[in-house]
Every structure is written in structure tokens, then in C-alpha cells.
Amino acid sequence: MDAARLAKRGISIASILVVWFVVSAVGPETLPGPIAVATTFAEYVVDPVYWSAVGLSTARVLGTFVLAVLIGVPLGLLIGWNVVFGDFTYPALELIRPIPPIAWIPFGILVLPTLAFSLGFANFEVQTTVVFITFLGAFFPILLNGIEGVRGIDDEYSRAAHSLGAADWQTFRHVIYPGALPSVHTGMVVGMGLAWVNLVAAEMISGGGLGFMTWSAYTGGSYPVIFVGMITIGVLGYLSSTIVRYVGASQLPWMESAAA
Amino acid sequence: MSERKQTTDDRNENSQRTTGEYDGLRNGRSGHETGTEGRREREGGDGRARATGDALVEINELRKIYDPDGAHVTAVEDLDLDIGDNEFVTVLGPSGCGKSTLMECIAGYLEPTEGEVLVNGDPVAGPDPSRGVVFQSNRLFPWKTIGQNARFGPQMRNAVDDDRIQQLLDDTGLTGFEDSYPHELSGGMQQRAELVRLLANDPDIMLMDEPFSGLDAMTKELMQEMLLDIWEEEDRTVLFITHDVAEAIFLADRVVVMTARPGQIKDVIDVDIGRPRDSSVLTSEAFNEYQERASDLIHDEAERAMEQKQQETQEA
Numbered sequence: 005m006d007a008a009r010l011a012k013r014g015i016s017i018a019s020i021l022v023v024w025f026v027v028s029a030v031g032p033e034t035l036p037g038p039i040a041v042a043t044t045f046a047e048y049v050v051d052p053v054y055w056s057a058v059g060l061s062t063a064r065v066l067g068t069f070v071l072a073v074l075i076g077v078p079l080g081l082l083i084g085w086n087v088v089f090g091d092f093t094y095p096a097l098e099l100i101r102p103i104p105p106i107a108w109i110p111f112g113i114l115v116l117p118t119l120a121f122s123l124g125f126a127n128f129e130v131q132t133t134v135v136f137i138t139f140l141g142a143f144f145p146i147l148l149n150g151i152e153g154v155r156g157i158d159d160e161y162s163r164a165a166h167s168l169g170a171a172d173w174q175t176f177r178h179v180i181y182p183g184a185l186p187s188v189h190t191g192m193v194v195g196m197g198l199a200w201v202n203l204v205a206a207e208m209i210s211g212g213g214l215g216f217m218t219w220s221a222y223t224g225g226s227y228p229v230i231f232v233g234m235i236t237i238g239v240l241g242y243l244s245s246t247i248v249r250y251v252g253a254s255q256l257p258w259m260e261s262a263a264a
Numbered sequence: 265m266s267e268r269k270q271t272t273d274d275r276n277e278n279s280q281r282t283t284g285e286y287d288g289l290r291n292g293r294s295g296h297e298t299g300t301e302g303r304r305e306r307e308g309g310d311g312r313a314r315a316t317g318d319a320l321v322e323i324n325e326l327r328k329i330y331d332p333d334g335a336h337v338t339a340v341e342d343l344d345l346d347i348g349d350n351e352f353v354t355v356l357g358p359s360g361c362g363k364s365t366l367m368e369c370i371a372g373y374l375e376p377t378e379g380e381v382l383v384n385g386d387p388v389a390g391p392d393p394s395r396g397v398v399f400q401s402n403r404l405f406p407w408k409t410i411g412q413n414a415r416f417g418p419q420m421r422n423a424v425d426d427d428r429i430q431q432l433l434d435d436t437g438l439t440g441f442e443d444s445y446p447h448e449l450s451g452g453m454q455q456r457a458e459l460v461r462l463l464a465n466d467p468d469i470m471l472m473d474e475p476f477s478g479l480d481a482m483t484k485e486l487m488q489e490m491l492l493d494i495w496e497e498e499d500r501t502v503l504f505i506t507h508d509v510a511e512a513i514f515l516a517d518r519v520v521v522m523t524a525r526p527g528q529i530k531d532v533i534d535v536d537i538g539r540p541r542d543s544s545v546l547t548s549e550a551f552n553e554y555q556e557r558a559s560d561l562i563h564d565e566a567e568r569a570m571e572q573k574q575q576e577t578q579e580a
């Protein structure tokens with residue numbers, strides 16, 4: 005990227021800070037300014053409590069994201085590919101999809117357990133409510149884009165494969181799967197973003213991680229910490245989406261946009 | 265090489281023999297050929313195109329009706345056509361007359377609504393590697409490199425012959441592009457690569473749906489010559505669809521002219537121009553005569569097709 009462009013982007017970020025600074029100077033006392041937040045941030049980055057919240061949230065998102073990919077990609081490809089399989093599964097999934105993540109929380113707290121286990125060197129607790137709600141965020145974009153990806157492949161590619169001697173499963177392997185990948189990739193980028201959104205919602209209510217840190221900063225009255233939490237979540241969400249975007253693009257060298 | 269020569273000689277002899285047949289037709293008589301040497305015979309008048317005993321593809325009273333949401337589109341109707349072994353047949357027809365539909369029935373993508381398509385005497389029951397297809401739009405797998413595309417058919421059948429694939433890539437000027445993706449190649453190169461992918465699989469029958477229609481005139485001419493070279497080199501039967509009159513005649517042993525929708529056979533033209541052919545043929549008198557005749561046949565149909573199209577857009 006050239007210097008002029010970098011400068012424009014720098015101005016964009018700087019202007020947010022300026023607006024924040026001005027609003028906090030004239031606005032309500034409960035709104036801390038950038039300097040107060042920066043000071044608190046400096047204290048937090050040397051505090052292991054902060055890093056354990058970062059670690060927990062990141063681990064939750066990564067673990068759930070991998071799970072969502074492992075389930076959502078094959079399921080989406082199969083639903084898009086096989087009409088019968090789609091008829092059996094898709095309507096049920098479509099019914100679940102519009103339920104917002106927050107609406108799942110009471111259900112989760114009532115029904116989903118907290119699993120405790122030990123791996124020898126450390127003890128772990130998995131709050132399945134948080135995992136489940138985070139999973140929904142990542143899962144549906146991946147699933148839907150998988151289905152769309154398959155449906156968007158021109159039939160003639162499958163026909164060509166069959167005429168070249170491919171059996172059905174070979175067509176799936178060599179046409180359906182690679183043909184749907186660009187769309188699946190888009191679904192992963194979106195899904196990664198929504199995983200963070202859902203994670204924070206779930207953590208605020210049922211505990212742990214950056215969501216809980218941010219929420220308890222509010223209930224405890226340490227307002228600059230709210231912003232430390234918000235900024236951390238924003239940066240982590242952005243970083244993880246960007247990683248997914250670049251890793252994905254490097255796996256799709258045949259896309260015209262990737263080559264250009 | 266000697267084998268190739270022989271095939272070519274055979275063909276030349278053949279075309280001389282069939283000259284009489286063509287004249288007979290022109291005079292409105294049916295030109296029945298007799299004797300073991302006769303490759304084809306035609307029954308004049310009813311538009312039925314026949315090849316004798318060694319018909320590889322036999323299409324009998326084919327009808328295809330599309331029925332999307334109750335709309336009733338008869339794309340092909342009462343179509344009879346035989347294609348002989350090693351014959352090069354072009355299908356010439358106006359836009360929307362059912363050319364692709366015909367090809368898709370032979371390829372095994374579509375089931376005929378009525379009638380039958382026989383290959384080697386057996387009804388077509390789906391796609392098969394012995395019937396290779398080149399599509400109207402380029403259908404190289406965009407996610408595979410040129411090399412991977414070329415190997416695809418043999419790989420599916422566990423019969424990869426690297427030397428043969430390399431030879432085909434060399435012959436078509438694609439050496440060095442094995443690791444390129446299709447979108448990195450020009451239109452002409454993509455079309456050649458698709459041809460390589462097809463030939464690597466060594467099909468008996470090549471079904472080609474307007475494969476060169478997207479190319480510029482120069483590239484198109486080169487591709488036509490290349491295709492003829494390839495066809496003359498090995499025993500292969502070709503059904504080549506086009507709406508380009510000159511292309512239809514330049515390539516064909518026989519040109520099947522179709523009517524506007526519902527697609528039926530309007531007439532069949534035997535092209536008795538010696539082989540091997542190159543672009544010098546295009547300026548010959550014989551070629552011009554064929555071209556005039558085919559243009560006359562297609563002209564009314566093209567007009568009808570256009571009227572149909574206008575009517576449809578008004579209704580919609």
C-alpha cells in the first residue's frame with residue numbers, strides 16, 4: 005500500500021479519537037476520554053487477569069469456529085448437492101436460524117451443562133452455553149454460504165466431469181467441493197465475525213472471558229475498563245477475520261481476484 | 265504417419281464417390297448408393313439423414329419437450345439422424361432451434377420425451393467417457409490448472425498416460441502453461457485446453473456445441489484447421505454444432521440444417537470437398553456454392569426464429 009493511502013487510513017482512525025476526545029470533554033462524566041482509557045489499558049496489558057480473559061475468549065472462538073467449519077462445510081455442501089438430503093435437513097435448520105443469540109441464553113443456562121475435565125497439566129471448564137451460542141454465530145453463515153456455493157456452480161461443470169468419466173463422488177470431490185470453496189470462504193469470514201458477536205453476548209450473561217470482564221466493569225463502576233474490553237474485542241475480531249480472509253485467499257489461487 | 269496418409273486417401277476417394285449422390289439429390293432423386301464400398305446412403309425428400317450399416321449414432325423420432333412450470337416448449341421434434349463411424353457432421357441452425365438440446369440428448373444429459381438415441385445400437389443411458397463434450401461456454405474447471413484439467417479424464421478412469429497428455433499439450437501450443445489457471449489464458453488457449461482435456465480421454469464421439477463461437481475470426485480459423493488435423497489423425501466421430509454457415513461447410517462431411525423451433529431437420533448437405541482441407545478451400549468455387557445453398561436454407565429459418573423470439577419477449 006502506498007504512503008498516501010496509509011495516510012488517509014491514519015486520518016480515519018485519528019478522527020475517531022478526536023471525536024471521542026471532544027465528546028468526553030464536554031459530555032457526561034461517566035464517559036472516560038481516550039487518555040484515561042489508554043492509562044487503564046497500560047495497566048491491564050501487564051495484568052495476567054486481562055490475558056486470561058483474552059485467552060479464554062480467543063480459545064472459545066477458535067475452538068467453536070473449527071467445530072462450525074467441520075460441521076457446517078460438509079453439511080452445507082451435502083444440502084446444496086443432494087436434494088433429498090436437503091429436504092430432510094434444511095427446513096429444520098431454517099427454523100432455528102432466525103432465533104437471535106441472546107434468545108438462546110435462558111435455554112442454555114437451564115439445559116446446557118458446564119463440563120469440567122482435566123488434561124493432567126491443567127483443569128478445564130467448558131461452559132457449553134457460551135460455546136453453543138458462539139457456534140451458532142459461526143455455523144449459519146458457513147452453512148448458508150456452503151449451500152449457495154454449491155447451487156451457484158453451473159451444472160455444466162458436473163456434466164463435463166461425468167462425460168469425462170467421473171463417478172458421482174468424484175464429481176463431488178473435484179467439482180462441487182472446489183467450486184463451492186470461494187463461497188464457503190466468504191461464509192467463514194462472516195462467520196468468524198459473528199462468532200465474536202455471539203461470544204460477547206453469551207459471555208456477558210453466562211460468564212467468563214472478555215464479555216464478562218466488560219460487563220463486570222460496568223456493574224463495578226470502573227468505566228475505563230469497559231472501553232479496554234470493547235477495544236480488545238474489536239481488535240481480536242478484526243484480526244481473526246483478517247487471518248481467515250488471507251489464509252482462505254491463499255488457498256484459492258485460481259480466483260481471478262486472488263491473482264489480480 | 266503412414267496410417268494417417270491412408271485415412272486421408274480413403275476420405276478423398278470417398279468424397280469422389282459421393283459426388284454422384286449429391287448430384288442425385290440436387291435433382292430431387294433419392295441417391296441410393298450400392299456396393300460394399302458405399303459408406304452412406306440418403307433417402308431424399310423427407311429430410312431423414314441416414315448412414316448405412318455402420319451408423320454409430322442413430323436418432324429415431326426424437327422429441328424433447330421442456331416443461332418448466334407448465335410452459336410447454338417443444339425444442340426438438342421428430343428428428344431422425346444417423347451418424348456414421350468416423351464421420352464429421354455439423355449441425356447448422358438458427359438461434360434457439362434446439363441444437364444444444366439435440367446434443368444434450370446424445371451426451372446423455374437429457375432424456376428424450378419421445379423417441380430414442382442409440383449409440384452402437386444401445387440406448388444412451390447417461391453420460392459416458394466414450395462420448396466427449398465441448399460446451400458452448402468454456403467449461404474448463406477454473407479451480408484446476410491446465411495440466412490438471414488435461415489429466416482429469418484419464419485420472420478419473422485410472423488410466424493416466426503422461427506422454428500422451430504432454431504430446432497433446434505440445435500439439436496445441438500449450439506447453440509451459442501446465443501450471444496456469446484457465447483465467448490466465450486467452451480465449452483461444454482456453455478452447456484448445458478444453459480440446460486437450462477431451463482428447464486426453466480418447467472419446468469415440470466428440471460432441472461440440474459451438475465451441476469456437478466466442479473467438480475472433482483469425483483464432484477461429486486456426487482452431488478449425490487444428491480440429492480437422494486432430495480428427496484426421498485418429499478415428500473419431502464428430503457432431504459439431506454451429507450457427508456459422510462457413511464453419512459448418514468447411515468442417516463437415518455432412519451439414520445437417522435445422523428448422524426454427526421446434527427443431528427438425530430441414531435438409532442435409534453432403535460436402536464433397538477433398539481432404540485434408542485448409543483455409544484455401546474457403547475461396548474455392550465449390551465452397552461458395554455450398555455456402556449459398558446453406559445460406560438459402562437457413563435464411564428463412566433464421567427469420568422465423570427471430571419472429572418467435574420477438575413474440576416471446578412481447579408475451580413476457
Ligand SMILES: Nc1ncnc2c1ncn2[C@@H]1O[C@H](COP(=O)(O)OP(=O)(O)OP(=O)(O)O)[C@@H](O)[C@H]1O
Nearest residue numbers: 330332337339358359360361362363364365366525
Ligand atoms: N431447461 C429448459 N427449460 C425450458 N426451455 C428450455 C430449456 N432449455 C432450452 N429451452 C428452450 O428450448 C429451445 C431450444 O434450446 P436450445 O438451447 O437447444 O437451442 P439452441 O439451438 O442450442 O440455441 P442457441 O443457438 O441459442 O445455443 C429454446 O427456445 C430454449 O429457450
Ligand SMILES: [Mg+2]
Nearest residue numbers: 363364400473
Ligand atoms: Mg445452444
